[in-house]
Amino acid sequence: MSAEAPWRSAARTDAGKVRSRNEDALLENSAQGLWAVADGMGGHLAGDVASQLIVSSLADLVFDGKFVRHLRDIRQCLHWLNRRLGQELTVTADRKSSIMGSTVVTLLIEGNHGACVWAGDSRCYMLREQRLYQLTRDHSLYEELIFEQQMSAEQAQQHPSSHALTRAIGASVQLNLEVLEFEVCPGDVFLLCSDGLYQYLDANALSRALNMDSPEAAIDRLFANVLQSAARDNISAVVVRQ
Amino acid sequence: MSDEQSLTFAGGEVPVTLTGAADAPRDLTYFGFVPAHDQVQPSQAQAVKEIPRVLAGRYRIERLLGVGGMNLVYKARDLLHEQYGDPDPSVAIKILGEEIADCADASALLFSEFALTRHLQHPNIARVYSFNMEPECQRGFITQELMSGLTLDKLLCERPDGLPWSELRDIALELLDALAYAHAHGVLHGDIKPSNVMLDNYRVKLFDFGLGQSFGGVLPGLARLSRERFNAWTPSYAAPELFDGFGLSTGSDMFAVACVLFELACGKHPYLRVSSDLARDLNLGRTLRRPRKLPRRCWPALKRALRLNPNCRTSNALHLYDAFNAVPVRGVSASFG
Numbered sequence: 134m135s136a137e138a139p140w141r142s143a144a145r146t147d148a149g150k151v152r153s154r155n156e157d158a159l160l161e162n163s164a165q166g167l168w169a170v171a172d173g174m175g176g177h178l179a180g181d182v183a184s185q186l187i188v189s190s191l192a193d194l195v196f197d198g199k200f201v202r203h204l205r206d207i208r209q210c211l212h213w214l215n216r217r218l219g220q221e222l223t224v225t226a227d228r229k230s231s232i233m234g235s236t237v238v239t240l241l242i243e244g245n246h247g248a249c250v251w252a253g254d255s256r257c258y259m260l261r262e263q264r265l266y267q268l269t270r271d272h273s274l275y276e277e278l279i280f281e282q283q284m285s286a287e288q289a290q291q292h293p294s295s296h297a298l299t300r301a302i303g304a305s306v307q308l309n310l311e312v313l314e315f316e317v318c319p320g321d322v323f324l325l326c327s328d329g330l331y332q333y334l335d336a337n338a339l340s341r342a343l344n345m346d347s348p349e350a351a352i353d354r355l356f357a358n359v360l361q362s363a364a365r366d367n368i369s370a371v372v373v374r375q
Numbered sequence: 376m377s378d379e380q381s382l383t384f385a386g387g388e389v390p391v392t393l394t395g396a397a398d399a400p401r402d403l404t405y406f407g408f409v410p411a412h413d414q415v416q417p418s419q420a421q422a423v424k425e426i427p428r429v430l431a432g433r434y435r436i437e438r439l440l441g442v443g444g445m446n447l448v449y450k451a452r453d454l455l456h457e458q459y460g461d462p463d464p465s466v467a468i469k470i471l472g473e474e475i476a477d478c479a480d481a482s483a484l485l486f487s488e489f490a491l492t493r494h495l496q497h498p499n500i501a502r503v504y505s506f507n508m509e510p511e512c513q514r515g516f517i518t519q520e521l522m523s524g525l526t527l528d529k530l531l532c533e534r535p536d537g538l539p540w541s542e543l544r545d546i547a548l549e550l551l552d553a554l555a556y557a558h559a560h561g562v563l564h565g566d567i568k569p570s571n572v573m574l575d576n577y578r579v580k581l582f583d584f585g586l587g588q589s590f591g592g593v594l595p596g597l598a599r600l601s602r603e604r605f606n607a608w609t610p611s612y613a614a615p616e617l618f619d620g621f622g623l624s625t626g627s628d629m630f631a632v633a634c635v636l637f638e639l640a641c642g643k644h645p646y647l648r649v650s651s652d653l654a655r656d657l658n659l660g661r662t663l664r665r666p667r668k669l670p671r672r673c674w675p676a677l678k679r680a681l682r683l684n685p686n687c688r689t690s691n692a693l694h695l696y697d698a699f700n701a702v703p704v705r706g707v708s709a710s711f712g
């Protein structure tokens with residue numbers, strides 16, 4: 134596989150077996166080398182709208198310069214969305230929660246440059262030479278308890294809010310995005326997904342799916358697997374490979 | 376995960392570098408804003424009447440442009456105009472959001488917004504075309520001018536230190552002209568903020584009169600928000616008296632527009648982005664300082680418009696316009712003078 138071979142992708146989103154609506158949204162734009170998954174914050178104001186707005190705004194970005202500039206544009210766009218969903222939102226006085234928010238994970242690839250920009254617990258995985266790497270670290274209380282407070286995984290799991298997010302678009306005045314830049318190698322396969330997918334599939338299942346020949350086959354496999362589970366959450370995945 | 380050991384975090388074996396220095400966490404705050412995974416909505420919950428892809432058999436929705444507290448704004452194509460060869464059949468559609476669509480008064484309020492905006496014919500106020508009902512999902516919607524460009528909140532994200540006087544002055548004059556016109560024609564905006572002002576081809580467009588109302592006997596038959604029952608605002612731009620239950624006034628619009636102009640001048644909110652009732656309680660009015668890029672002669676009028684006590688807020692849109700207009704752009708005054 135040459136480094137110049139075009140990137141192909143496939144994507145799917147599904148409400149899952151329990152939820153009546155899908156608050157996930159995804160972006161698939163192989164021409165621009167940009168893919169994203171956004172997971173609207175359930176239980177809050179119009180989570181589906183927040184994730185859709187993120188995806189449609191990212192889709193509007195026009196890349197015509199250098200990689201670093203594109204990366205800056207993505208970050209700037211997400212910071213703007215944070216403002217739009219937070220301090221610019223008209224709220225009604227009687228509304229219990231006026232938070233409108235969403236996670237986001239984006240993957241940008243140009244030549245051998247790759248980058249993930251994310252906030253929240255949607256993830257990007259990479260399969261390289263048969264090894265699966267999780268490129269993004271969740272911005273969840275669970276992760277923070279382990280990494281910042283050195284709790285064991287078991288202790289952290291006990292915390293009543295361990296699944297709560299510590300970062301998301303629209304959730305606080307100051308958004309801290311996390312950015313990971315890396316070198317892309319021929320043969321790399323990427324998976325962007327919401328927690329509705331990864332919480333039901335172990336690393337072996339993810340690896341086996343990403344090993345399939347085409348992104349479409351990988352998506353079919355992932356969804357077939359996850360829909361055998363309880364699938365209590367919305368499910369979204371984007372698979373990207375050359 | 377049953378097979379954690381085969382997962383490797385970035386920074387482990389792969390040649391990756393973390394480059395998030397600029398976005399590194401400063402103050403870590405824990406939010407409990409996502410329910411635990413077992414709190415799911417039952418699927419037997421009443422099915423939501425979703426917005427169809429084509430509204431009223433005519434407007435094909437293309438993408439979401441924005442969200443308000445009560446409405447969604449989409450870009451759409453007018454299929455009828457397109458059929459007759461209109462080279463630019465795109466419109467913006469504002470439709471009631473799901474949460475409010477069931478309220479009996481919601482469509483009447485949306486119609487009020489339509490009628491108030493239609494009443495205003497000004498080059499710096501976005502135009503509305505029609506008010507319609509979508510029969511399938513039973514929601515009212517407005518078709519309006521599709522603008523392209525930057526809203527001021529986006530501009531502020533790109534220019535976090537604010538704008539130089541020449542740019543600020545151009546925007547301020549057009550915005551204040553639009554507001555003075557609306558007030559002179561008996562219309563209060565009610566929700567002026569950066570995201571409700573667009574720079575469309577270098578022309579300012581004020582839009583979203585969704586919380587607006589008429590006064591002085593103008594358009595007397597229109598429904599208006601009963602603020603005793605249902606109150607709405609954007610906390611960083613609402614005047615303090617609105618939090619106390621008082622109604623909209625030209626003074627509350629002035630407070631909001633002054634906050635926007637202050638922010639454009641320096642990138643910072645005049646009251647540290649706290650809601651104005653809190654700013655009043657903390658006596659933040661005493662800490663107000665003229666933004667460095669704002670000419671001294673403009674400051675007294677802007678400062679008056681920013682007063683937290685509505686009785687001291689004596690600046691109106693024309694006064695503020697005159698104050699900004701009185702200070703020329705430096706290069707221009709030199710060449711003429």
